[in-house]
Amino acid sequence: MSSEKKAVDHSHHLSDLARRHALSPLKGLQKYYGKDLIPFAGGLPSPEYFPFTSVSAQVPLADAFPLDPPRSATSPVSSSPFGWLWRLFGASKGDTTHVQIPREPRQGDGGLNLSKALQYGPVTGLQPTQAFVREFTQRIYAPAYDDWTTLAHAGNTDGWSRVAKLLLNPGDTLLVEEWTYPSALASARPIGARWKAVPMDGQGMRPDALREILAGWDVERDGPRPRVIYTVPVGQNPTGVTLGLERKKAIYDLCVQYDIIIAEDDPYYFLQVGEFVPKSLRKAERESAAGEDIARFIASLVPTYLRVDTQGRVIRLDTFSKTIAPGVRLGWFTCSPLFAERLERIGEVSTMSPCGLSQALVVALLSRWTFDGYVRWLRGLRTQYKLRRDFFVDCLMEEFDVVPTPASAVPGAWVAAGDQMTIVFSAYRRGSMDKEKPRPLLSFVPPSAGMFVWMELYFGDVPNQTDEDGSVVTPERQFFTRLADAGVLTAPGWFFLPETHKTDSLPSSAADHHIGHTRLSYTPSDAETTRRGVKIFAKTLREFCRV
Amino acid sequence: MSSEKKAVDHSHHLSDLARRHALSPLKGLQKYYGKDLIPFAGGLPSPEYFPFTSVSAQVPLADAFPLDPPRSATSPVSSSPFGWLWRLFGASKGDTTHVQIPREPRQGDGGLNLSKALQYGPVTGLQPTQAFVREFTQRIYAPAYDDWTTLAHAGNTDGWSRVAKLLLNPGDTLLVEEWTYPSALASARPIGARWKAVPMDGQGMRPDALREILAGWDVERDGPRPRVIYTVPVGQNPTGVTLGLERKKAIYDLCVQYDIIIAEDDPYYFLQVGEFVPKSLRKAERESAAGEDIARFIASLVPTYLRVDTQGRVIRLDTFSKTIAPGVRLGWFTCSPLFAERLERIGEVSTMSPCGLSQALVVALLSRWTFDGYVRWLRGLRTQYKLRRDFFVDCLMEEFDVVPTPASAVPGAWVAAGDQMTIVFSAYRRGSMDKEKPRPLLSFVPPSAGMFVWMELYFGDVPNQTDEDGSVVTPERQFFTRLADAGVLTAPGWFFLPETHKTDSLPSSAADHHIGHTRLSYTPSDAETTRRGVKIFAKTLREFCRV
Incomplete structure (x- = not known):
């Protein structure tokens, strides 16, 4: 369509390392994969030798955690024995249901079977993982340009490490928040990158401070102009502050002006628990939560950088670590096709595909819950964190x-x-x-x-x-x-x-x-x-x- | 002990990139972990929110695949309808057993529970993974020095990619076999490394050819002296040849003389199917297989480089991809403590820990089978590949x-x-x-x-x-x-x-x-x-x- 809004070409931002990644000749065979050829090419073990006939799990229902808090939670803590406290946070209804991943492919299983999940899989994620992630990104984040792409990674540490390799050259300066997640710097340091802290306040990174840094940048004195911001915009680590939409817009505009890529590391996005309300006023505020529907839930969340990104200069990192569990080692990028292709190349010589067993169990869970159910789970989780x-x-x-x-x-x-x-x-x-x-x-x-x-x-x-x-x-x-x-x-x-x-x-x-x-x-x-x-x-x- | 044979100091081999990796301050807290402190430090979700109450699998018995081949396999293929052929390779007995990973820790579970497996875990592997891998390495490979270390990785692609980062500087020349696995080069290329092919014959890499390359190396003409060999010594990819013990010794001696580190990528080690025997002579040879015990099984395998490595200059890569399934994305390094520490640092800013769900399922399977059972599985697998x-x-x-x-x-x-x-x-x-x-x-x-x-x-x-x-x-x-x-x-x-x-x-x-x-x-x-x-x-x- 002529009206399609495409990502701007940001190929000049690719690091020397990212440019050197080449498609492995073996990967060149993938174009033949759909064609039902006799597979003498690949070194794939036969699925008959995978020693898992079926994998299954007991999982809670999507509405396991209530949207209305237990009344006792609003009681003064000191007047109560500790008994109820032990279970307060985990007060799920306790009902579970069963999900099972069979070994053999079946019509209509959407690719969710052990023959696929236990085999070498696409770096971009198994087909059902890709399908879920794409729908979720579209419906929850609604990116502001059209040719955005998603691909799986093995958690945001893997994700950010790949973004750092994608963009940073030795000697480059990475812009970070005044207080920042040290493991993010640990990924940039080996590359030979430096970093510069952007002052923040109780609303997050300060656009005025960012402008000052960028306007005053002296290449002679300071080295190459910064091209990358690493930010944790929601529930920032360590300060806990959240960057609102207006600030995101202001920072994004500066990034357009100064041609900067934003790496949005957003693990806490669904833990937006709202402003703190003193205990005496808390009850009424909470009861309204149960009435929310999906659209209201989405509207209650601060928009991500994807909503303001019209040019494809944001690489967003999502993870299931905080909404499902860290041990699944699964998340995804949302970014332009150009960056996605290079992130795939970088991934195929490091993590390769995220663990297939884990993808299968997560997708089986999400399929059981359905999209609406997962949103219900996220709302329940939010109530728990609140x-x-x-x-x-x-x-x-x-x-x-x-x-x-x-x-x-x-x-x-x-x-x-x-x-x-x-x-x-x-x-x-x-x-x-x-x-x-x-x-x-x-x-x-x-x-x-x-x-x-x-x-x-x-x-x-x-x-x-x-x-x-x-x-x-x-x-x-x-x-x-x-x-x-x-x-x-x-x-x-x-x-x-x-x-x-x-x-x-x-x-x-x-x-x-x-x-x-x-x-x-x-x-x-x-x-x-x-x-x-x-x-x-x-x-x-x-x-x-x-x- | 004074008689302990320790790895030689190879710290001069660390790449500039590997040296720049630093312990993240957050990782510095690990020394407190055993101490039962109230954990306000970490960003760990509560295990009560992990939506898996239990995970279980149906798994085959360790002796699912026979050591005696079905008689029909020795029949002329052409005299038989295709019926039996369909099932020939996968002719397992079909009996399965059940393994289950509960959510809560229990006394004596060896750390095998979902509260651990679904949480952030050690880069070196969950405790039961580490325990199995160490015992297996000791009993099967019996490394020739004492302070060898094992640590988990997410499959040999992750493993080799970390080794390449560990050792190779831009401009370095990697020694590879004359024909080699292209994805291995794909990991070296972005670093800016080059490679030099060492001629091989039907027995694998030729020591005489390696000596010639090393003796004739001209730093002016050829660049820095090679410091790393990448090799697939067993069932080499793509040539299928296997390097015998004598060749390994000869190559190792050259590596000592010229101070070279060997990266031993050995995914096919347990697929040593023996010399090809013409069909007419095949029957008698096969029936003896059923009488083997573990010691004879180990003796039937060509020794790895770990057996000849007295100095800790071998980094061995093992994977479960060919013996369990690629989709588990799990394997391990065996190497000196010096290299292990840096490989851990490199891992913690990329893959982090291998997927915990996968580790738990693999270890549950191996625990059910026991060590002896896993060896029996490997023998059955070998018969199948044969x-x-x-x-x-x-x-x-x-x-x-x-x-x-x-x-x-x-x-x-x-x-x-x-x-x-x-x-x-x-x-x-x-x-x-x-x-x-x-x-x-x-x-x-x-x-x-x-x-x-x-x-x-x-x-x-x-x-x-x-x-x-x-x-x-x-x-x-x-x-x-x-x-x-x-x-x-x-x-x-x-x-x-x-x-x-x-x-x-x-x-x-x-x-x-x-x-x-x-x-x-x-x-x-x-x-x-x-x-x-x-x-x-x-x-x-x-x-x-x-x-």
Whole structure:
């Protein structure tokens, strides 16, 4: 069709490495595959020797998790024995159904059989995987250009690693968020790429800061102009912040202006749990959830970069790790055909196809649930994560006196400058608010998506220490060790600071040695453990700060 | 222990890329994992949200395939209707048993549960995977030094791709066999590596030829000295030849002398089907197989490079693709601790852990079978591949008059010079032997391992053609297309020729334009299809050569 909106040619962005990937001669045979030829060419074992006659699974129903939270979740935690807490988060109805993948192909099985799934398979994914992923992307994300392509990968780490190889040359500078996922940098480092942090606030990466970096880029001084942004736009890791549509548009426009490719790593997209609502107001807000339909569900999610990408300059990474399970090692790219072809080449000499057994089990599950059922599952999951987020923040509010504060009034780093939108929760020692000049121990923004509560910690006059080898041990590191000794493992801020990767998390905007950061995940523990952990955290912090 | 034989330090072999890989700060938390701390650090979803309550499979018994072949297999194929042929290769007893992986951990489950398998897992493999792989490597391969290490990978393509990244710098020359697996080169090419083919004969890579290359290496002319050999030593791809222990020792000694690392890609190791025995002598030889025990089975296999590697300069790649199924995407490295640590780093920013679901199902199967049972499975599989190899060669011998010939008397390439050991089968048009100066149509060495029959094709005076774009189309290419048009897909020789990768397979030792090559796989088809394919192959070749 003449009206088709095609991706712009971005071939100049391909790295030297990506250009050197060639189609293996053996892969050249694929054009003959549909033709029912006698297959003397390939080194395929006979499916008769695959020692799985059938594979099956018991799976929950798509509506296993309620959209209305159990009433007890809104009760004060302290007035209840721990019994119900243990099962609170996992309060599924417990009914299961059976899915089975037979060995032999059958008419109408859509390619879902062990003879296919256990054989060498397409790098782009088994046929039923491809079909599901394409429909899901179309219906949920509705990309803004027409010739977008999807192909499978083995999880977003595999995905981002391939994108880094696709785009980055040695000496290139990757743009990342001010705080970022260290494993993303770990993929860029071996290539010989560098990175530059773009300041963020409580709404995510700041377009004004990005513009400043790009406008002020000096090739002589700074090296080749940046061509790639790596971003986790929803429930950002580690800060938990979510980039809204307006910011996405503003950043995308800058990317058009400065010809930059966006790698959108979005594992937490379906964990958009909404703004934190204080416990006393929570009930009414929740009951409306059960009435949502699919269209309203989609409308309730912040649009992805695919919605603003008219040129095919976004490579989106989706994963089943957070919505099904990490151990399935399955996800997919959505991008232009040009990038898809090279990502396939890069994949065929590394991961090859994602595990076929896993694809078969995931697709069998999704087929049983149907598209609508999977959306129902995602909604149930979202409700669970909302319960967890709320519970975690509730626990913090029990341990501290927490005061909502405008961001501008909070000391410290990324939530401060110019960010009038964000309400920061400042936390004080309980009962200390009555005193003169009460001192906050920490501040945080309750996340509206993802898995993490990110905190600024105010250590006051706790001094640096010196290690045996003479290196400085900041209060942040001291506190991390203290907490671990007390039984709680956290991820300290310096893990996530790209620019001073091996030093402590001293944000550039605060020359105050007594500020630290930490990322706390509210997802893996049961309620009782979470509560105990927050208690230990609060007690250890109070003692550490001698407050 | 002071008597421990440790791997020599090969850290000077690490590529620049491999050196740049760093331990992600998040991975630094792993040292705390055993300590039962409250896990606020990690971004792990709760196992309660994994939508698989149990996963199970019907699996065959370990002795599903007989060690004594069915009597009918020794009957003349032509005297029998096709009925039995359909099931001949897959003649398993059909009994199955059930394996199940429950969700919750239980005492004594060895870590085999879905809570573990569906979670993020170690790059080195789940605990039960690691345990099996280590025991198997120790008992079957018995490495010749003490501090060898195993770690999982996602199949040998992933494995070799990581080894290439581990060792090769841009501009390095990789040593490969004269004919080699093109996907192996596809992994080296993007790195910017080159390759040099080492001549081979019917026994595999020639040590004398390797010495000549290494002794004559001129750094000025040839670039940095080669530091890596990529080899498929058993049932080589594409030639099907197997490197014996003496050759391995000779090549290893050269690698010690010239400080070279060996990447041993050995997917066909357990498909060592023995020398081809003419049909009339076959019966007695086979019946002895049933009496073998594990020790005799191991003794019947050619020792791997691990047996001669006293210095830790071998990186061995094992895969379950040919012994379980390709779709499980699971295999393992055996190498020195130094290399293992870097391969783990490289893995954690690409594939991460192999698929957990797949690991769980494979380990559940192997646990059900036990170690002895798996060896029994491998023996049954070997018998099946032997039947297939024999059947394929029998089919060829029905279509042609086949004459065993000393290698030195055969025109052409790699089976010729100096190779007195190999008996080559020369194939003539049936009935043409009575004529004066009969002309062979092809020659081959029946493989003693693997999946492939590799042929030299003698096209006589068939001329080159010219393509629309003016490029030469050799008889080899013409014949490939003719065969495909006739319904048989083969892998033509030029696919596997590293030095002239995009031209035709004109072996350097023969300036005869009328020789071509092809690789035929005898594994994926049932007997009837195989027989039909060989008939078409023979008829098409006769017509093409106008014989």
